[in-house]
Amino acid sequence: MTGQSDDLASAAGAHGATAVPSDEAQRPDAVMALRIVDELLAAGHIEAARVAVRRALKAIAVE
Numbered sequence: 410m411t412g413q414s415d416d417l418a419s420a421a422g423a424h425g426a427t428a429v430p431s432d433e434a435q436r437p438d439a440v441m442a443l444r445i446v447d448e449l450l451a452a453g454h455i456e457a458a459r460v461a462v463r464r465a466l467k468a469i470a471v472e
Contacts, residue, residue, distance in 0.1 A: 439469065 442465035449458035 439465065442468075 446458045446461045449461060
């Protein structure tokens with residue numbers, strides 16, 4: 410919406426953020442969800458990745 414790219418790989422590289430934030434121990438569920446989405450996208454399963462993102466966002470909203 411702000412005109413920035415939605416490409417997560419280039420956004421992470423542009424900011425030098427290639428590692429999971431230090432609060433990984435506090436949010437293992439979110440970290441696992443991101444890893445699953447990453448694997449799904451790498452395998453070309455776009456719709457499954459979208460479903461995983463929606464579920465993760467819903468779980469985060471409940472917390």
